[in-house]
Amino acid sequence: MTLDAVLSRIDADLPHALDRLMALMHIPSISTDPAHAADCAAAADWLAEDLRAIGFDARPCPTPGHPMVLGTGGETGPHLLFYGHYDVQPVDPLELWHRNPFEPAIEETPRGRAIRGRGASDDKGQLMTFVEACRAWKAVHGSLPARITMFFEGEEESGSPSLVPFLEQNADALKADIALICDTGLFAEGTPGIVTMLRGLVGEEVTITGPAKDLHSGMYGGAAMNPIRVLARIIAALHDADGRVTVPGFYDGVPELPEELARQWQGLGFDAGAFLGEVGLSHPAGEKGRTPLEMIWSRPTCEVNGISGGYAGAGFKTVLPARASAKISFRLVGHQDPLAIRESFRAMARAMLPPDCTVEFHGHGASPAAQMSIADPAFEKARTALSAEWPNPAAFIGSGGSIPVAGHFKEILGMDSMLIGFAHADDAIHSPNEKYDVASFHKGIRSWARILAALAA
Amino acid sequence: MTLDAVLSRIDADLPHALDRLMALMHIPSISTDPAHAADCAAAADWLAEDLRAIGFDARPCPTPGHPMVLGTGGETGPHLLFYGHYDVQPVDPLELWHRNPFEPAIEETPRGRAIRGRGASDDKGQLMTFVEACRAWKAVHGSLPARITMFFEGEEESGSPSLVPFLEQNADALKADIALICDTGLFAEGTPGIVTMLRGLVGEEVTITGPAKDLHSGMYGGAAMNPIRVLARIIAALHDADGRVTVPGFYDGVPELPEELARQWQGLGFDAGAFLGEVGLSHPAGEKGRTPLEMIWSRPTCEVNGISGGYAGAGFKTVLPARASAKISFRLVGHQDPLAIRESFRAMARAMLPPDCTVEFHGHGASPAAQMSIADPAFEKARTALSAEWPNPAAFIGSGGSIPVAGHFKEILGMDSMLIGFAHADDAIHSPNEKYDVASFHKGIRSWARILAALAA
Known part of the structure; x- marks a missing residue:
């Protein structure tokens, strides 16, 4: 079967995929700090080159700020826009890191191996899950299963000043059937989520x-x-x-939360005590009369x-x-x-x-906030594909974080986004000692291969 | 007349007095910075040596921090304790200084000559006004007009950690009829003040x-x-x-401000508009119903x-x-x-x-706050002596700043303090380009000579 061969190829190539991710993580592309402008450009160059290596027509595109990377590949099937960002958060306080944030390494942790370093999870590791899925597909089949536009930003961590003008000026190139964004987390250990509401x-x-x-x-x-x-x-x-x-x-x-979604969320078995307990807290601090899940997803x-x-x-x-x-x-x-x-x-x-x-x-x-139209069959196809990879079925979920690009895709390009990511709550994104579980990376790549197969079918 | 001879001697010796002050200012005795511990010790040695040169029995006294300097001189008359501090504030940001802060010099300014450098005003220059008055008296009369204990601290700018234990351990040596402290300012150009209330x-x-x-x-x-x-x-x-x-x-x-003091303060002609206007403000921000002078002196x-x-x-x-x-x-x-x-x-x-x-x-x-008993005739004597030196009569004033040593003298030694100083509001103490007007230094020395004469009478 075509998908099985791709998944086997992903398993076999994992050590090299990790090496590539760590090469990208070596570049200190901190977008908010002007001293790192050349590093941002270097990360954009690295990515364009890597995309070209798997057959994409790819190049960094200058902006008044840090460059965007655009790449196109594939000739048939649905048109998918994949978005990720190559810039990272600052690393202070540096003294709280137990290793140089830009000299990443695989470390053993209580939950298994993890890639440690700035950007491991947010968003270099997540971005590369999709790139690696495309690489494996190309290696096995010699072509991609869909028309794919890669779109990587370098200013996500510093307010995305160039994003809206770039979308407006390149609307024709960027408008696709749907956008895929990998900058979110698993709903829970073993349970992936597709974010359909974003603050x-x-x-x-x-x-x-x-x-x-x-x-x-x-x-x-x-x-x-x-x-x-x-x-x-x-x-x-x-x-x-x-x-x-x-x-x-x-x-x-x-809006008040629709009753149906409220019911679905109640069924998720979200453990508010564990969610807060993990960071040393025990009392939800937000609006009286709202559950913690409502507070972070819908309020x-x-x-x-x-x-x-x-x-x-x-x-x-x-x-x-x-x-x-x-x-x-x-x-x-x-x-x-x-x-x-x-x-x-x-x-x-x-x-x-x-x-x-x-x-x-x-x-x-x-x-603005973004609310996806989950009536589009692509959402159900992706949910089924994800559910095949992970121990538990995938869920449509909200997200406390803000991924403004999804709102802009909707507004400027009239395109919905599927936000699928594999981060864990303990990945320490924006904090010292950021990491990404090797299992997230590996199963993330496999997940995208399955989703590509499902969307192309 | 004996006082006139002393004043003449002060006038004639001014160039040498300035040289001595600048020699002391060359020593970067920044007490808060451990790297300058040897400089603090050097400043203490310099002062002990200078006191010995005018007949004091003087020595640096070790503490767990920087040394105190103790010196005794004079055999008759009232017992006066003079307090000053030889340590100075850090000098950063260094780039805002227009000369090396520890290579002082006399500069011309719109209001006349000034000594520029760290410690010029706070407190090396002020401290030396008293030492120079004693030197002139000794030179003219061969003896001092009172029993004088000199007490110089080296930790005033870094929280005075050794002060209270030192006062407790040396209470017998330090207890005098009254303390004289030179670490405050003129009330206004031409108007000296004796601080009788300290927050x-x-x-x-x-x-x-x-x-x-x-x-x-x-x-x-x-x-x-x-x-x-x-x-x-x-x-x-x-x-x-x-x-x-x-x-x-x-x-x-x-306490509510005593009516008599309130009346006296009203008579001072304090210009609240100018006081606030100098720092870009126009509205007193403190307690409703209080004047700015009350706010900073008595509230x-x-x-x-x-x-x-x-x-x-x-x-x-x-x-x-x-x-x-x-x-x-x-x-x-x-x-x-x-x-x-x-x-x-x-x-x-x-x-x-x-x-x-x-x-x-x-x-x-x-x-705690300190409130002096101005019923002690020494206060009126000093006020009359000061009024003779300056264009305008001296005033009993409050001070917004805190000079904790005065509170400790009261508490531990049961001794009131007269706080008399000659600094200007624009001396930039604790700031870049600190200075002390040569006129403050010169008339300060003359003021102390007059006060010594008055207290000894």
Whole structure:
């Protein structure tokens, strides 16, 4: 059988596939840090070259930021767009890593072998599962089972500033029957999921300025307004006592979960205690009256991702700082309007400014939530294919994370996305000691081979 | 007249006095940096040697930290303890200095000549005003007009860890009729002040921990408690809408300003608009119904000196951090109890912790406010002596800053302090390009000679 031969080839080639992934992980393609611009370009070159090696017509495409990689292959069958990103998160605090994040290696862990290093899971390892599936198919059959456009971004971890213009300018090349995205996780050990609801994201950096320069808190304390106090008041006002976000109009366009989906989610046996317990918590902290699964899959949120101001070094310095900043993000669902929420947040913060303080805002991305039309038979085909590979049947699930590209594919290209990924909750993406289970990588490649066969049939 | 001869001698010797000060300033005695321990010892040796040159029995006294310098001189008259500190603040950011901070020089400025370099004002220049007054007196009369104990500390800029034990172990040697401290400023150009009220200081570092590790705000946002939110709520709760501090019991022991002092302060012509305008502000931010002068001299405060948590670098990182910290300081007045306020603040913060969060506190100093008994005739004598030297009469003033040694002198040695200094608000102490006006130095030395004459009379 054609699929079996491909799966055997994947099993046999796994050591080389791991070597290729680790070669890509050696490139420190941190997109948010301008010092790594050349590394981002190098990662794009590496990928274009690797795609060419398996017969794709592939090249890095310049943007005002980091390059996109575009590759086309296959001549018959449905047209599939595969999306992944080759850029990675920063690695600080470096001292918490137990190895150099850009010198990856296979390590033994209690759950088996894992690839350790920045990008192992998010998203180099996941991206390569699809590339390797194509490579095996090509090796066995000499051709691909579908018309495949590869589309790799290098700015996913830094707000994707070039994405929308690039999609608009290359709509014809990128529009396919459906998009496949590999940047999500398994629903649970042994249970894959296809994400059909994705939260949107609005990122805001807010800087409060008070005095014209840092002051001595003994000389001025009490008389001069402290911008940290102002910022703390704004942050403290963002949630009410029931954990609801207070930004005016925030819940406009937030739907209640359809009963059918609610029932399906209840049947998933999600263990909220284990989910929180794994990270040292025991109480869901969000909206009163919502389950943790609702909170992360179907409810909007507001989080503070970073704060700074004044003296934060060792010891004590009695400074009354001129400035304080926070990075705040909103996760959106349903039909919440990212730009309306940004404006409402800014108006709320401005209204809380005392005399003598000014505020500056800097936006970091604004994408709506995405909801896929699972009536498209491709979803059921993929679900069946996944279920054949894994111990438990695959589920249609939500995702707490935001993969803005899915919203943009829908909006700009009129194309739904199937989000299928093999990451684990303990992969420590965005954290020190990121890893990707070798089993995720191996079964991920096999999963894509099965899905390709199913979609091509 | 004896005083006139001393003043003439001071005028004639000014160039040499400046040379001596600059020799001391060449020694980079940064007490907070262990790399400069030998420099601190060298500054102590230099001072002991200089005191011996004018007839004091003087020596550096070892402590677990940097040495103290003790010197005794004079055989008759009142017993005066003079306190100053020879250590200085770090010099970073070095690139903002327009000369090497430890290669001082006399520079021309719009207001006349100034000594530029680290420690020029805080506190080497101020300390030497008193030493030079003694030198001139000794040169003219062959003896000192009072029994004088010199006491120089080398850890004032790094929390004075050895001060209290040293005072306790050397109480007999140090207890005098009154202490003289030269580490404060003129009230205004041409108007000297004697500080009779000093705020105390409690420093607290508070760290909130939520999840066991940094999380992805998409995966966990909404369900996991964010420690920045908790910290912001605590900080926002520290003041009420009228700018009063809400820590329970905070105002216990805070006296209303005596009517007489209030009247005197009103007469000082303090220009609140100019005071705030100089740092780009126009509205006093403290307690409603208090003037800015009250706020900084006679009212207690709570300020946040620093805050940190999550990702604060360039760009955006959707992290839900495990930890957030703030450095918070309380300035105290009257009989506020530093330890009671520390405990009350800690209890308040603990009570605001949601489930799953923990808090750690780290104390950075706790000193009570100091209020001098100005009924002691020494205060009026010194005020008259100062008024003779300067264009405008001297005033009894408050100080927003905290000079903990004055509180310790009162508590441990039962001794009041007269805080007299000649610094200007624009001396840039703790900042790049610190300076001390040559006029402050010259008239400072003359002021001390006059005060010595008055106290000895």
